[in-house]
Amino acid sequence: xxxxxxxxxxxxxxxxxxxxxxxxxxxxxxxxxxxxxxxxxxxxxxxxxxxxxxxxxxxxxxxxxxxxxxxxxxxxxxxxxxxxxxxxxxxxxxxxxxxxxxxxxxxxxxxxxxxxxxxxxxxxxxxxxxxxxxxxxxxxxxxxxxxxxxxxxxxxxxxxxxxxxxxxxxxxxxxxxxxxxxxxxxxxxxxxxxxxxxxxxxxxxxxxxxxxxxxxxxxxxxxxxxxxxxxxxxxxxxxxxxxxxxxxxxxxxxxxxxxxxxxxxxxxxxxxxxxxxxxxxxxxxxxxxxxxxxxxxxxxxxxxxxxxxxxxxxxxxxxxxxxxxxxxxxxxxxxxxxxxxxxxxxxxxxxxxxxxxxxxxxxxxxxxxxxxxxxxxxxxxxxxxxxxxxxxxxxxxxxxxxxxxxxxxxxxxxxxxxxxxxxxxxxxxxxxxxxxxxxxxxxxxxxxxxxxxxxxxxxxxxxxxxxxxxxxxxxxxxxxxxxxxx
Numbered sequence: 275x276x277x278x279x280x281x282x283x284x285x286x287x288x289x290x291x292x293x294x295x296x297x298x299x300x301x302x303x304x305x306x307x308x309x310x311x312x313x314x315x316x317x318x319x320x321x322x323x324x325x326x327x328x329x330x331x332x333x334x335x336x337x338x339x340x341x342x343x344x345x346x347x348x349x350x351x352x353x354x355x356x357x358x359x360x361x362x363x364x365x366x367x368x369x370x371x372x373x374x375x376x377x378x379x380x381x382x383x384x385x386x387x388x389x390x391x392x393x394x395x396x397x398x399x400x401x402x403x404x405x406x407x408x409x410x411x412x413x414x415x416x417x418x419x420x421x422x423x424x425x426x427x428x429x430x431x432x433x434x435x436x437x438x439x440x441x442x443x444x445x446x447x448x449x450x451x452x453x454x455x456x457x458x459x460x461x462x463x464x465x466x467x468x469x470x471x472x473x474x475x476x477x478x479x480x481x482x483x484x485x486x487x488x489x490x491x492x493x494x495x496x497x498x499x500x501x502x503x504x505x506x507x508x509x510x511x512x513x514x515x516x517x518x519x520x521x522x523x524x525x526x527x528x529x530x531x532x533x534x535x536x537x538x539x540x541x542x543x544x545x546x547x548x549x550x551x552x553x554x555x556x557x558x559x560x561x562x563x564x565x566x567x568x569x570x571x572x573x574x575x576x577x578x579x580x581x582x583x584x585x586x587x588x589x590x591x592x593x594x595x596x597x598x599x600x601x602x603x604x605x606x607x608x609x610x611x612x613x614x615x616x617x618x619x620x621x622x623x624x625x626x627x628x629x630x631x632x633x634x635x636x637x638x639x640x641x642x643x644x645x646x647x648x649x650x651x652x653x654x655x656x657x658x659x660x661x662x663x664x665x666x667x668x669x670x671x672x673x674x675x676x677x678x679x680x681x682x683x684x685x686x687x688x689x690x691x692x693x694x695x696x697x698x699x700x701x702x703x704x705x706x707x708x709x710x711x712x713x714x715x716x717x718x719x720x721x722x723x724x725x726x727x728x729x730x731x732x733x734x735x736x737x738x739x740x741x742x743x744x745x746x747x748x749x750x751x752x753x754x755x756x757x758x759x760x
Contacts, residue, residue, distance in 0.1 A: 275293070275294065275573060276291060276292065276293050276306070276336060276572075276573075277291075277292045277293075277294070277303075277339070277569040277570060277571070277572030277573035277574075277575075278290070278291050278292075278332075278334055278336065278337075278338040278339065278569055278572055279292070279338065279339045279341065279433070279564075279565045279566065279567065279568025279569030279570070279571070279572060280325075280328070280338050280339070280340050280341065280422075280565065280568065281341045281430060281433070281564040281565040281568060282315040282321075282340065282341060282342055282343060282346075282413070282430075283315065283343060283430075283456075283564075284315065284316075284343060284345070284456070285312065285313070285314065285315075286310055286311065286312055286313060287310070287311045287312075287313040287315065287321075287324045287325070287328065288308070288309070288310045288311075288561075288562060288564070288565045289308065289309050289310075289328050289332055289334070289338075289565060290305060290307075290308045290562050290565035290566050290568075290569045291305070291306040291307040291308070291332060291333060291334075291569065292304065292305060292306065292566065292569040292570065292572070292573060293305075293306050294573050294575070303569075303570070303573065303575075305562075305566075306333075307332050307333065308562055308565070309328055309331055309332050310561075311324045311327060311328060318412055318415070318416050321413070321416045322416045322419045322420055325416060325417060325419075325420035325422055326419075326420045326421070328420075329420055329421055329422060334422060336423070336425075337423040337424060337425025337426075337572075338417075338422055338423070338424060338425060338572070339424075339425060339426045339427075339428055339568040339569065339571050339572040340413065340417065340424050340426070340427045340428070340568070341427075341428050341429070341430045341433050341564055341565070341567075341568045342405065342410075342413065342427060342428075342429060342430065343430050344429060344430060344431050344462060344473050344475065345475075346405060346409060347403055347404065347405040347429050347582075348373060348374060348403065348404045348405070349401070349402075349403050349429055349431065349432070349471070349472075349473045350370065350373040350401070350402055350404075351388070351399055351400070351401050351402075351469075351470050351471050351472060352366060352369035352370055352372075352373070352385075352399070352400055352401075352402055353369065353398075353399050353400075354366045354368065354369045354400065356398070363385075366385045366400055366402055367383075369402075370383060370385070370402045370404060373402075373404075374404055376406060378404075380406060380407055380408070381404040381405060381406055381407060382404065382405050382406075382407050382410050382427075382582045382583070382585070382586070383402060383403065383404035383405075383582065383585075384402070384403055384580050384581055384582050384584045384585065385400045385401065385402035385403070385580075386400060386401055386578055386579065386580060387399070387400050388400060388401055388468070388469055388470070388471065399469045399470065401432075401471040401578065401580070403429050403432070403580045403582060404582075405427075405582055410427065410582060413427075414427075424583065425572065425583075426571060426572070426579075426581040426582075426583055426584075427581060427582040427583050428567075428568055428571055428576075428579075428580055428581060428582070429473075429580060430564045431454065431462060431464045431473040432471075432473075432567075432578055432580050433563075433564045433565075433566075433567030433568045433570075433571065433576075434452060434454055434464060434520055434563055434564050434567055435450075435452065435464055435466055435471070435567070435577075435578060436567040436570055436571060436575075436576040436577055436578060436579075437544075437546060437563045437564070437566050437567035437570065438450065438452060438518060438520075438544060438563075439466075439577045439578075440567075440570055440575060440576075440577075441544065441545070441546050448514065449465075449466065449467040449468070449510070449512055449513055449514055450465075450466045450514070450518065451463065451464070451465050451466075451506075451513055451514065451516075451517040451518070452464035452465075452466075452517070452518045452519075452520050452544070453499075453517055453518070453519050453520065453533070454520045454521060455519065455520065455521030455526070455529070456521070460475060460476060461475070461476040461495075461499075461521075462474060462475045462476060463475075463476070463502060463506065464520075465506060465510060465513070467510055467512065467513075470510065471578070472506075472509075474502060474506075476495070476498050476499060476502060496532060496533065496536045499533060499536070499537065500536055500537055503537055503539075515539055515540055516539065516540040516541070516542065517533070517537075517539055517540070517541055517542075518541075518542055518543070518544045519533075519541060519542070519543045519544065520543075520544045520560065520563055521560065521561075526543055527543075530542075530543060543560070544560060544563065545559070545560065546559050546560065546563060546566060672701065673695070673701075676695075676701055676757070677693070680693075680705070680722065682721075683718060683721030683722050684707075684718055684721075685709070685714045685717050685718055685721075687709060687710040687711070687714045688707060688708065688709035688710070688714045688715065688717075688718050689707055689708060689709075690705060690706065690707040691706050691707050691708060692704075692705070692706035692707075693705055693706075695755075701755070701756070701757040702755070702756045702757070703754075703755060704734065704752060704753065704754050704755070705751075705752070705753045705755060706750070706751070706752050706753075707750070707751060707753075708739075708748045708749065708750050708751075709748070709749045709751065710746075710748060710749070711749060712736070712749055714749070715733075715736060715749055715751045718751075719731050719733065719753060722753070722755060728755050728756065728757050729756055729757055729758050730754070730755065730756035730757075731753060731754075731755055732753065732754040732755075733751060733752070733753050733754075734752040734753060734754050735750075735751065735752040736749060736750070736751045736752075737749070737750045737751075738750075
C-alpha cells in the first residue's frame with residue numbers, strides 16, 4: 275500500500291511517497307520517492323505551479339495527505355464536559371470556540387480523543403485542530419488546479435509527532451518533548467503527554483548563517499527556550515528530562531550542546547532510520563520528518579490522525595449514501611411499478627379471456643334460447659296435462675263412487691235419464707229421471723240425502739207424462755244435487 279504526504283512549509287514544498295503495510299506500526303516503511311521544491315506556499319499561483327511540477331515528477335496517482343504549518347492552523351487541547359456521548363461534538367465545539375480568533379462557523383475543524391488516564395467520567399481531553407475555511411479552500415483549489423486529489427489535511431506538528439511515535443521503541447507513548455527547528459528560521463515546541471498535546475512557537479528567530487549579531491541572536495534564542503521551558507514545566511510537572519531535536523539545520527550539533535547546557539536537559543537529535551528505509555537518492559532524512567509523518571497517516575499508521583476534511587468527507591459520504599438510497603428507491607419504485615403493471619396486464623389478460631368465455635357462453639345461450647324456451651313450454655304443457663289427468667283420475671274415482679251411491683239410492687221402479695255435474699272437488703249438478711210414481715221419486719230423494727251423502731237435494735221439476743210405447747203414465751223429475759268435498 276502507498277501513502278503520499280505533501281508538506282506545505284513557509285518557503286518550501288516537500289513530498290514523500292511511502293510504501294508499507296497498512297495498520298502494521300511495527301513494520302518498516304520504504305521511501306519510494308521524494309521531492310523538495312522551493313515555493314512561497316502563501317502565494318496561490320506559485321503553489322499551483324509547484325504542485326503541477328511535483329505531480330509531473332512523482333507518481334502521485336492516489337489521494338495525498340496535505341500538511342499545513344502551525345501558523346495557518348490552530349491546535350488546542352480541550353476538556354469538554356460531555357453529558358451525552360452523542361453530543362460530544364457540540365461540547366468540543368463550545369470549548370474550541372474559546373481558542374479561536376474567529377467564529378467556528380468560518381472554520382474547518384476536527385478532533386481526536388486523548389487517553390482518559392484516570393480523569394473523571396465525562397471530563398476526557400481531546401486534541402482539536404481548526405483552520406479558517408477560506409484559507410483551506412484556497413489550498414484545496416490549488417491542488418485541484420494541479421490535478422491532485424486530497425484525501426486528508428493534517429497539521430505539520432502533529433505529523434512530526436506521529437513520525438516520532440512511529441520511530442519510538444516503546445509500546446506505550448510516554449510524555450515527549452520535541453523541539454522542531456524550522457527553516458523560516460524559527461522553532462516550535464511540540465509537547466505530548468497522556469492527556470495533553472501542545473504546540474508553541476518560539477518567538478525569537480534561530481540564527482542560520484554566521485553574522486556579527488549571531489552570538490546575540492543565539493543567546494536570545496536560548497533565553498526564549500529557557501523561559502518557555504520553565505512555563506511548560508509548571509504546566510506539565512511530569513515532563514521528561516530529555517528533549518528531541520527535529521530538523522536539518524547545519525548548526526544542529528552545536529545547538530544540541532548549547533540547549534543541553536542552558537536547560538540542563540538531555541538533548542538528542544531525532545533519527546527516523548528505524549521507521550523508514552532511506553532511499554539512495556535522499557540525504558538528511560530528518561529534513562523529511564513532516565512529510566514522512568503525513569505519508570504515515572496516509573498508510574493508516576499515524577497514532578494521532580487529525581483530518582480537517584473529515585466532516586466534509588463524512589457529509590459527502592452521507593450525500594452519496596443518500597443519493598444511492600434515492601437511486602435505489604427509484605429503481606425499486608420502478609421495479610414495483612413494472613411488477614404492478616405486469617400484474618395489471620396479467621389480470622387484464624385473464625379478465626379478457628374470461629370475458630371472451632362469457633361472451634361465447636352468451637352467444638351459445640342466445641342460440642339455444644328458442645329451443646330451450648320451446649322445451650320449457652312443452653314441459654309446462656306436459657306438467658299441466660299431467661295435472662289434468664291426475665285430477666281426471668281423481669274425479670273419475672269420485673264420480674264412479676258417486677254414481678255407485680246414486681245407483682244404490684235408486685228404487686227399482688225409477689231410473690235416470692241424464693246426469694250433469696261439475697268436475698270440481700265439490701260435486702254439483704242435476705239429475706233427470708223417470709219413476710212409476712211420486713212415491714218412488716220421494717224415496718229416491720230421501721236415499722240421495724242419506725245413502726249418497728248429498729248436502730243439497732233440491733227438486734226442480736216433477737211432471738207426469740205418458741210413455742208413447744206402452745201408454746203408461748210416468749213421473750219425470752229434475753233434481754239439483756250438491757255434495758261438499760270430504
